[in-house]
Structure formats: structure tokens, C-alpha cells
Amino acid sequence: MALLEVIDVSKIFPGVRALDQVSFTLQPGEVHALVGENGAGKSTLIKVLTGVYQPDGGDVRYLDQPVQFGTPMDAQRAGISTIYQEVNLVPLMSVAQNLFLGREPRRFGLIDRGRMEHQARAILTDYGVSADVRRPLGTLALGAQQMVALARAVMIDAKVVIMDEPTSSLEPREVQTLFGVIRDLHSRGIGIIYVSHRLDELYQICDAVTILRDGKLVHTGRLADLERIRLVSLMLGRDMAEVRREGATAFSGAATGDVEATPVLRVRELNSRHKLHDVTFDVRPGEVVGLGGLLGAGRSETIKAIGGAYHLDSGDIQVDGKDLRKPTPVRAVRFGVAVQPEDRKAEGIIPGLSVRENIALAVLPRLSRFGFVSDRKVDEVVDRYMKRLQIKASGPDQVVGDLSGGNQQKVLLARLLATGPKVLLLDEPTRGIDVGAKAEVQSLIDELAAEGLGVVLVSSDAEELVEGSDRVVVLRDGVVVGTLTGAQVTTEDLMSTIATEATREH
Amino acid sequence: MSTETVTARPVVDGARLRAWLPRYGVYAAIVLLVVYNIFFTPYFATWSNLRIQLIQVAPIVIVALGMALVIGTEGIDLSVGSVMALAAAFIPLYLGYGVVAAILVALLAGVAVGLINGVLVARVGLQPIVATLALFVGGRGLAVVISEGKLVDIRNADFLYLGSGDLFGIPVLVWIAALMVLIVAFVVRRTVFGRRLLAIGGNRPAAELAGLPVKRVLITVYVVCSVLASIAGLLSVARIQSSDASSVGLLIELSAITAVVVGGTPLTGGKVRVLGTVAGALLMQLVIATMIKHNLQPSTTEMVQAVIILIAVYVARERKTR
Numbered sequence: 001m002a003l004l005e006v007i008d009v010s011k012i013f014p015g016v017r018a019l020d021q022v023s024f025t026l027q028p029g030e031v032h033a034l035v036g037e038n039g040a041g042k043s044t045l046i047k048v049l050t051g052v053y054q055p056d057g058g059d060v061r062y063l064d065q066p067v068q069f070g071t072p073m074d075a076q077r078a079g080i081s082t083i084y085q086e087v088n089l090v091p092l093m094s095v096a097q098n099l100f101l102g103r104e105p106r107r108f109g110l111i112d113r114g115r116m117e118h119q120a121r122a123i124l125t126d127y128g129v130s131a132d133v134r135r136p137l138g139t140l141a142l143g144a145q146q147m148v149a150l151a152r153a154v155m156i157d158a159k160v161v162i163m164d165e166p167t168s169s170l171e172p173r174e175v176q177t178l179f180g181v182i183r184d185l186h187s188r189g190i191g192i193i194y195v196s197h198r199l200d201e202l203y204q205i206c207d208a209v210t211i212l213r214d215g216k217l218v219h220t221g222r223l224a225d226l227e228r229i230r231l232v233s234l235m236l237g238r239d240m241a242e243v244r245r246e247g248a249t250a251f252s253g254a255a256t257g258d259v260e261a262t263p264v265l266r267v268r269e270l271n272s273r274h275k276l277h278d279v280t281f282d283v284r285p286g287e288v289v290g291l292g293g294l295l296g297a298g299r300s301e302t303i304k305a306i307g308g309a310y311h312l313d314s315g316d317i318q319v320d321g322k323d324l325r326k327p328t329p330v331r332a333v334r335f336g337v338a339v340q341p342e343d344r345k346a347e348g349i350i351p352g353l354s355v356r357e358n359i360a361l362a363v364l365p366r367l368s369r370f371g372f373v374s375d376r377k378v379d380e381v382v383d384r385y386m387k388r389l390q391i392k393a394s395g396p397d398q399v400v401g402d403l404s405g406g407n408q409q410k411v412l413l414a415r416l417l418a419t420g421p422k423v424l425l426l427d428e429p430t431r432g433i434d435v436g437a438k439a440e441v442q443s444l445i446d447e448l449a450a451e452g453l454g455v456v457l458v459s460s461d462a463e464e465l466v467e468g469s470d471r472v473v474v475l476r477d478g479v480v481v482g483t484l485t486g487a488q489v490t491t492e493d494l495m496s497t498i499a500t501e502a503t504r505e506h
Numbered sequence: 507m508s509t510e511t512v513t514a515r516p517v518v519d520g521a522r523l524r525a526w527l528p529r530y531g532v533y534a535a536i537v538l539l540v541v542y543n544i545f546f547t548p549y550f551a552t553w554s555n556l557r558i559q560l561i562q563v564a565p566i567v568i569v570a571l572g573m574a575l576v577i578g579t580e581g582i583d584l585s586v587g588s589v590m591a592l593a594a595a596f597i598p599l600y601l602g603y604g605v606v607a608a609i610l611v612a613l614l615a616g617v618a619v620g621l622i623n624g625v626l627v628a629r630v631g632l633q634p635i636v637a638t639l640a641l642f643v644g645g646r647g648l649a650v651v652i653s654e655g656k657l658v659d660i661r662n663a664d665f666l667y668l669g670s671g672d673l674f675g676i677p678v679l680v681w682i683a684a685l686m687v688l689i690v691a692f693v694v695r696r697t698v699f700g701r702r703l704l705a706i707g708g709n710r711p712a713a714e715l716a717g718l719p720v721k722r723v724l725i726t727v728y729v730v731c732s733v734l735a736s737i738a739g740l741l742s743v744a745r746i747q748s749s750d751a752s753s754v755g756l757l758i759e760l761s762a763i764t765a766v767v768v769g770g771t772p773l774t775g776g777k778v779r780v781l782g783t784v785a786g787a788l789l790m791q792l793v794i795a796t797m798i799k800h801n802l803q804p805s806t807t808e809m810v811q812a813v814i815i816l817i818a819v820y821v822a823r824e825r826k827t828r
Contacts, residue, residue, distance in 0.1 A: 309715055333717030347715050350708040352776040361705050362716045364698040371697050415716065 001064055003028045003191040004049070004080075004160055009058035011044050018044040021058065022217045024210040026160065026191040031182060033202045033223060034195045036212035037235055037295055037460050042195055045212070046162055049193075050082050051075040063159070081153030082162040089149055091138030095129075096120035098137045099152050126184075127151050128177035143174035150181060154190070161185060162193045167201060168274070168296060179205050197296040198477055199228060199499065211235055228499035235294070236462045236495065251442050251467040261285055262321070264454035265337075265423045267306060270315035275301045276478040279315070283423065283454035288445065290469030291458045292494050298478035299458045300342050303425045306456075307339030308332040320422050333362060336422035340412060340429055342458075344405070348412045351401030355393050356382045358400050359414045385414035390440060406437025413444070423454045430464060442468060462491045474498060528770045528822040532785045535814075539792045547799045557677065561745065563791040564683040565590075565738040567784055569758055570765040571690045572731030574783045577766050578694075579707040579727050580775030581627060581634035586735035586762060588645025589619050590755025593739030595649040597665070598658040598749050605664045609740060616736030617729055619645060624725030638728075642759070649751035657750040660743060669744025679741055686734065691780040703727055707775030764790055764811065768818040790814070 004026040011019040019041045026032050036042050047053040049060065051069030059066055062078060069075040072082075089098045096117045097104075104111045105119065120133040127147040131140050137148060146166060153161050167175045182205055185192060194206055202209065202223065210220040211234045219226070219234050263282035270279040276298050283289045291299040304310035306317055308327030317324040319335040332339070341347040350358055360367060360378045367377040382396050389410040393403055400411055409429065416424065429445065430438040445468060449455050459465045465472060472484040474497040482497040484490075543550040569586050576583045593612035600608040619641055626637035660666060671678045694700040702723045706713045714720050735755070743749045769786030771779045790811060797807040 307715065329715050329717045330719060339715060341712075341715055346709075347711045350705050350712055350776065352708040353704060357701060357705070361701070361713075361718070364701055368698050371699060373696055373698055373701060419717070 001028070002026065002061070003030075003063065005059075005061040006045070006049070007059045007061065009045070009048060009055045009060065011041075011048060011053055012056045017215050019048070019055070020215045022212065022215070023058075024217065024220045026193060027208075028159075028189045028191055029186050030208055031186055031192045031194055031206045033206035033209040034193050034212070035197070035202070035209065035231070035235055040212040040235075041215040042212055043164075044215075046082065046164060046193070046195070049075070049160075049162065050080060076156065079157055079159040080162065081156065081158035081160070082164065083146065083149045083153055083166060084164050089137055089145065089152070092136050094134050095124070095131065095137050095140065095148055096133040098148055099123065099133075099155065101152075103156070123151055123155070124148065127181055128174075143170040146170065147174075147177070147181070150178070154185065158190060160191045160193065162195075164195045165197070165296070166194075167196060167198065171274075175201070197294045199231065199294075200477075203228070229496050232294075232495045232499045233491075236460070236491075251446055251464075263318075264320050265306070265456070266316075266318040267302075268316040268318075270302060270305055270317075271313045272301060272305060272311055272478075273313060274478070276305065276312075276315075279475070279478065279480055281473045281480065281483070283456060285422075285452045285454055286449050287471065288449045288455040288457055288469045290465045290472040290489075291456060291475060292462075292465055292472045292484075293475035293498060295460070296477075297475040299475055300427050301478070302475070303339060303427050303456060303458060304341070306332070306423075307337055307425060309339065309341075333419055336420070337425065338416035338419055338421035338423070339425045340416055340427055342427040342431070344409055344412060344432070349400050349408050351399070353400060354397045355386070355391065355400055355403070355411055356396040358411050359385055359418060362415050363418045381418055382414075385418060388417075389414050389444065404434065404437070406433035406441070409433050409437065409441060413441070417448075421453065423456070424448060425456045427458045428460065429457070430459070430461070462494055466491050466494060524821075528818075529779075529782075531818075531821055532769055532782055532789055536785060536789050536792060539789070539796060543792070543796055543799075547796065550799070559791055559795055560680045561677050563787050564677075564679045565742050565745075565755075566758065566761050566765060566791070567683045567787045568686050568738040568741070569735050569755075570762040570769075570783050570787050571686055571780065572734035573759075573762040574766045574769070574771050574778050574780065575690065575694070575703065575727050576634070576731045577763075577771055577773060578703055578775055578778035579724060580710070580773075581724075581727070582638065582763070582773075583623060583728065583731050584635065584638040584759050585619060585623060585641035585645055586731065586738075587755035587758045588642055588649065589616050589732050589735035590739030590742060590758060591646045591649035591751045592616075592619065592652070593736040594743045594749045594754040595653040595751040597740055597743050598660060599652070601660070601662050601665060605662060608665065612736050612740045613733055616732040616734075616739075620729030620732030621725065623732065624728035627728060628721040628724035646751065653749065653751040655752065657748055659748045661747075666744055666747055669741055669747070679745060682737070682741065686737070687780065687784055690734075694778050694780055699723065699726065704776055704778065707777070709776070761787070761790065764815055767822070768814060770818075770822060772822055786818075 002025045007023050008021045009019055010017065010021055022041065022045060034042055034045070044053065048055050051072045051074050061067065067078065069078065090101070099120045100116050105115045106112055117133050124133065127150065129144050129147045131144055137145060166178060170178065182192060196202060206223050208221065209223040209226060211218045211231070213235065261284045264285045265283040268280050270276050279298065279302050281289065291302060293299050301310050305312050306327065308329045308331060317327060319337055322335065324332065324335045345351065356378065359382045363381065364373060367374055367381060386396065391410045391414065392407050400408055403411065426445065430441050433441070442464070445455060445457065457465065457468050466489055469489060472489055472494060473480055474482045474484065474494065476498060481500065484493050484497065549555055573583060573586065592615045596611045596615055597608050600611045622641060623638050626632045627634050668678055673681055702718050705718060706720055706723055710720065739755055742754050765786035766783050767773065768789060769779050769782030771777060771782060793810060793814065794807055797810065
């Protein structure tokens with residue numbers, strides 16, 4: 001008897017098929033990996049299973065009964081518990097209170113605090129949490145909080161536990177404790193849906209795997225039967241033959257970097273707790289260096305850290321031979337580093353301001369005198385970049401929020417270029433923009449490199465990465481696991497490097 | 507996408523009306539009210555009445571200008587009334603050293619409060635409403651302590667000129683308020699500071715990543731707001747010819763916020779309507795004046811004000827479609 005069955009479930013948002021007839025089955029006592037890149041539909045599927053979203057088509061069967069959870073509370077009562085990346089408990093209440101919230105042991109109608117704390121201590125010992133259960137939950141380490149959430153989920157008679165990237169903030173020791181708990185749940189017949197991008201973990205504890213891409217099911221089956229390289233290519237790749245036919249990108253493919261030149265960007269041993277471990281690479285003028293890897297491998301973190309917008313514990317960054325110590329965004333811009341963040345809307349454009357204001361924003365001091373902005377100088381700059389990037393707007397005064405995604409991205413790039421950078425760090429420059437704009441942005445990257453800029457390119461689109469980059473530095477779990485150069489810069493090599501087993505040197 | 511959501515009847519173009527109302531609604535309301543008053547309120551269209559109205563609204567306009575800047579950064583400043591009280595408390599203490607010295611001390615008090623607010627918001631990372639609540643409470647307390655809780659009459663003629671004198675037939679107070687309006691409008695439109703302020707209010711993470719000195723701009727905004735409030739404070743003292751720290755600027759933060767909101771500046775930041783703010787203050791002043799002239803209870807006036815605020819917020823509400 002299957003524990004949970006998803007049959008042909010679809011979910012449609014305006015303009016997007018987030019889930020397109022996805023099916024999979026969870027057996028009792030099974031640890032089922034759910035994998036896929038950004039936008040593959042994992043979170044949508046989880047939200048359908050937990051009653052946050054209602055499916056637009058298809059059935060969900062639970063314990064052989066068709067079910068339709070109206071709210072997350074319904075799903076929880078039925079025995080489907082979810083542990084999110086961000087712990088969803090009450091940080092200011094004590095550990096014990098969190099554990100028993102809503103089901104406190106009572107005596108004479110009052111909460112029996114002594115018994116509650118005693119029980120909490122006993123339960124949490126099994127989860128490797130030895131902290132004082134009277135302390136507020138928020139004072140515990142994130143890993144310990146996650147264990148409390150897990151213990152709580154299991155306590156409320158969960159039959160299905162969904163874990164969304166549970167190890168992303170855990171220490172290696174805590175990961176082992178978590179795996180111990182998972183094995184215990186497994187032996188008790190509880191079904192687990194395990195979302196993670198860490199392949200080593202998946203192969204350690206998962207029995208089955210379901211792979212989603214662009215809202216569609218691309219594979220489901222036993223994990224042991226699936227080679228790593230195959231798993232990675234299913235997650236990332238389209239069919240190679242199909243790609244060649246279509247001619248995937250607008251990159252010229254000609255190598256532009258001068259191998260002899262001194263690097264314009266030198267990155268040495270960047271470390272950030274849990275996220276980056278000794279990340280080291282160079283970018284020479286005119287070179288496009290791709291950062292490869294799966295989601296959560298540390299690509300965006302690396303880029304943001306260089307741009308001063310992500311915390312670093314240690315590491316050295318040199319731009320054009322000068323030490324960029326303690327980078328902050330202000331200092332990074334001054335050193336000639338320009339960062340195009342992954343999330344254009346949240347961190348890139350300023351939607352309420354005009355194209356003009358957005359482009360000029362970062363260089364206002366240069367376009368003004370004694371603090372007074374010179375309209376003439378602003379117009380010159382704005383005009384130059386609107387032409388160069390072929391920004392399609394009704395005029396420089398149009399509000400950026402009203403433009404298409406592709407044009408918003410161009411406005412953002414125009415702002416970066418206006419600062420006259422030496423190094424351009426691009427995080428998913430073509431995500432969510434239409435095909436035409438995509439080709440334009442890709443050719444622009446080529447052009448800029450040809451003009452002597454050092455470019456770092458992050459893209460989840462394997463073809464874009466391979467065709468756009470002269471070299472690809474491959475990251476996994478925050479560690480550089482390989483560099484592809486010359487003839488190695490192919491999607492096949494990229495995937496096999498991502499898929500190689502970790503040797504855990506750190 | 508957003509245009510499809512508005513299905514207007516053929517007579518009125520709903521979408522256009524909705525775009526027009528938050529921007530020009532306040533001016534239309536003023537025109538309506540003025541026309542009504544000209545016909546139905548005796549002695550409304552007289553020079554002396556206009557004079558009184560302008561003198562009364564001037565301090566509110568000055569405070570509201572600073573408030574508009576703070577709101578443009580997605581913040582709020584509750585301490586403006588207390589800053590006025592502090593300025594009022596310092597004036598009689600330092601008038602002995604001359605008018606200029608007294609004014610400088612009052613302005614310095616504003617700078618100090620603004621720095622505290624700005625540092626709490628920008629560096630410590632407190633919510634603006636909490637950060638400025640501290641000095642909303644503490645500032646007036648301090649002002650009462652400084653003035654020893656006494657009402658002090660001011661007799662320095664030079665200083666009183668600011669509050670009751672005329673220049674070219676128009677009260678000095680009104681000239682000063684108009685000057686402030688011009689300066690703030692210029693700052694918002696034409697200076698690096700003004701543009702950065704709007705960018706920070708529009709999308710703070712983006713502004714940070716673009717390399718803008720976000721903290722410095724935020725601190726400056728709070729300082730400017732407080733300095734404007736202290737100017738309003740000393741002008742109020744000059745107008746009523748006495749300093750009473752326990753009553754100067756009482757509840758003015760609410761009038762200022764009302765003026766800003768009614769004037770069409772969104773509380774979500776990224777936009778500052780300077781002229782709208784002035785119009786918002788004028789509208790509220792007109793409403794109160796009209797009510798008083800028609801012998802309505804103050805409580806009725808307050809309820810009407812509440813309705814106007816609700817309408818303004820409703821009209822300006824963000825479309826959630828994007």
C-alpha cells in the first residue's frame with residue numbers, strides 16, 4: 001500500500017505551468033529524494049502536498065484515500081509534517097513549550113510544566129539535543145532548532161515528513177545526527193520526502209528519487225539504479241542532440257581571454273561558515289569565467305562576497321592588483337567590481353523610479369557638482385547606455401517597473417556599466433527574460449569581455465554557461481571541485497565534475 | 507495586466523481616474539472647499555482670514571516637509587513634536603546671548619535628536635517607528651525638565667518679528683515656510699542626496715548593492731527632519747510669544763503625517779510629493795477652519811479628518827497586481 005500518491009497533478013499560475021501532470025509515489029518507510037533546479041516545481045509540489053496550494057488538476061491520494069487539504073493545518077492533522085529551511089517555531093518560547101505547543105501535558109487543567117520539561121528532555125536526547133529545554137528556542141543553534149522541529153513533527157504522529165533542505169545550515173556532526181534520526185523514522189515506517197541539492201547526502205540516505213525540471217516529471221525510480229552523472233544531466237540538461245539542433249545561445253564561442261595576462265580579479269581562499277570553503281580562482285582581463293555547480297553550491301554566495309554583500313570569515317580578494325580588504329558594496333564599486341544580483345526585482349532595479357534614475361543611480365556623484373545633479377551629464381550617460389544596450393522603453397522617463405523583464409535586466413546592466421567596472425559579476429543574467437533579450441544580453445557579455453573586462457558568469461543553464469565561458473570553475477557545497485579549461489568546457493565535462501563523489505577533504 | 511483589472515463603466519474611465527486621484531485629488535478637494543467657503547462662509551474671502559489660515563498652517567507645513575522626506579525612505583518620525591518642544595525650551599534660556607545664538611542652539615537640539623534617530627534606524631537597525639518613539643516620549647520630558655515646567659513669556663522684539671512680523675505685506679512666518687518648501691522641492695528633485703533618498707525608499711537592498719552610502723543618507727534624512735521640526739518649534743514660540751514645552755507641537759506628528767499622506771506620498775517609500783504635502787496641510791487646515799466657522803464641535807472635526815485620511819489612503823493604495 002502506498003503511503004502518498006501524487007497522480008498527474010498540475011498547478012498553473014498566471015503565465016506559468018508550475019506543475020505539469022506530475023506523478024510520484026511515496027512508500028511507507030521510504031526516504032524519497034525530490035530534486036530539481038530553481039523553478040523546477042519542487043516547492044510548488046510540496047505546497048500542494050501540505051495544503052498551501054490547491055492543485056488545478058490531478059489527484060493526491062493519502063493512505064489510499066483521495067484527499068484535498070484546504071489548509072496546512074488539515075495536512076498536519078492528517079499526519080503530513082513539513083520541516084522548512086527556516087525553522088517555523090516560536091523563537092521566544094522555551095524549547096519544551098515549542099515541542100508541546102498545543103498538546104501540553106496538563107494537571108487539574110493547568111500545564112504541568114515539570115512533566116513537560118522532563119518529557120522534552122527525554123525526547124530531545126534521542127535527537128542529540130542536550131540544551132536546557134527551559135531556554136528560549138531562539139537561543140539554540142540553528143541545527144538544534146531544526147532537531148526540535150523534527151522531534152515535534154514526529155511527535156504529532158506524522159506518517160509523512162517533508163524536509164526542505166534540512167542540512168543547509170547544519171554542521172557535519174549535526175548532519176550525522178539528522179541521518180540517524182531519519183534512519184530511525186525509516187525503520188518505523190514513516191515516509192520521508194527529502195529535498196536537497198547535496199548529491200552525497202542523497203546517495204547516503206535516500207531510497208528513491210523523483211526529478212523535476214520546468215514543472216515536469218523527468219524521472220522517478222530507485223536512486224541506487226541511477227548513476228550520478230545521469231542524475232545531474234536529468235536535473236540540468238536538455239537532450240544534447242536537441243540543443244545542438246537549436247543552437248542554444250548567442251555566444252560566439254571564441255575564447256577571448258589572454259592566458260598570459262595578469263588577473264584583473266584574484267580570489268583566494270574565501271571562507272564563509274557552512275557556505276564557502278577556500279574558494280580560489282582568477283579572472284584575467286577579457287576572460288569570461290563561469291561558476292558551475294548545482295543550486296546551493298555557493299555560486300551566488302561567492303559573487304556576493306566579492307561584491308561585499310555577503311559575510312566572509314576569511315579570504316583575500318585583489319582587483320587589478322589592489323587588495324580589496326573587508327569588502328562592502330561601496331568599496332567594491334569603488335574598486336571596479338559590479339555585481340548583477342540573481343534576484344533582479346528584489347535586489348537589482350528600483351521599480352518605482354524611471355529608467356533614467358535607475359541607470360544614473362550608482363554614478364550620481366560623477367554626474368553632479370557640489371551635490372547638484374547635472375541633467376545634461378545624466379542625459380548623456382543614459383542616452384549612451386540606452387542605445388548601446390538597445391533598451392526598449394517609451395523614453396528615459398518611463399518607470400522601470402513597467403518594462404519587460406529583459407529590458408529591466410538591461411537597465412540594471414546599464415547601471416553597472418556606467419560605473420566603469422573592471423570586473424563584472426553576473427548572477428543568472430538571462431533568467432526570466434524573453435528569447436530576444438536573452439540573445440542580446442549574451443552577445444553583450446561577449447562584447448564586454450572583448451573590450452577587456454573580466455567577467456564572472458553564473459548560470460543554471462548548462463549550455464549558456466559552457467558556451468559563454470572561457471573557463472568554468474565548478475563548485476560543490478562551497479568547495480571548488482574542478483576547473484574546466486579549453487576543450488573540457490562542455491556540458492558533459494561540467495556534469496561529470498559536478499557528479500564526482502566528494503572526498504570530503506574539509 | 508493591471509489595466510485589465512479595472513473594468514470601468516463607459517461614462518468614467520476608472521483606470522485613469524485611479525491614476526489621477528492620488529496625484530491631484532488633494533488639489534481638487536481644496537478647490538471644492540474654497541468654492542464652498544466663498545459662497546457659504548461669511549468673511550471667508552478676506553485678507554485677514556487668509557492671513558490667519560496661512561500663519562496657522564506654516565509650522566505644520568515645515569514639519570510635514572521633513573516628515574515627507576522620512577516617509578520617502580519608508581520610515582516615519584514620531585519625535586517631531588518633541589523636537590519642537592525642545593527648541594521651545596532652549597529659546598528663552600539662550601535669548602540672553604542674542605537671537606542668533608538662541609536659534610542656533612534650538613537648531614542644534616534638532617541636529618542632536620536627528621542624529622540619535624538616524625543612528626538608531628540606520629546603524630542599530632531599529633524600526634523607525636520604535637526608534638523615534640523613544641524621543642517622542644523622552645524628548646518632551648527633557649524639554650519640560652529644561653524649562654522647569656514653566657511657561658515663559660518672550661519679549662525680545664527681534665525674535666518675535668519671526669512670528670508676527672510682516673515682509674512685503676506677508677507674514678515672515680509664511681515667507682520662511684515657502685522658502686523651506688522651495689528648498690526641499692529642489693533637494694528632492696535636483697540633488698544627489700534627494701535621488702539617493704528615493705532610491706533607498708524604493709528598494710533598499712538594491713540601493714545597498716549599487717554601492718550607495720545608505721546609512722549616511724538615512725541619518726541625514728532624520729537630521730533634516732528634526733532640524734525642520736526645530737525651525738517649526740522656534741517659529742511657534744515666536745508666534746505665540748511664549749515658550750511652553752508641555753504644549754508646543756503637541757500631536758503635530760499626526761498632522762504632519764496626515765498632510766504627507768493626504769498629499770499623495772505613499773507610506774511605502776520611494777516617492778516624495780513636496781507640493782502635494784503642502785496641499786495636504788492646506789486642505790486639513792481648510793477643513794478645520796470651515797468646521798469652526800460653521801460652529802461644529804471639535805469632535806466632529808476630528809471625525810471628518812479621520813474620514814479624509816481614510817479616503818486618501820484608500821485612493822493611494824498599492825495595486826497588488828504587479
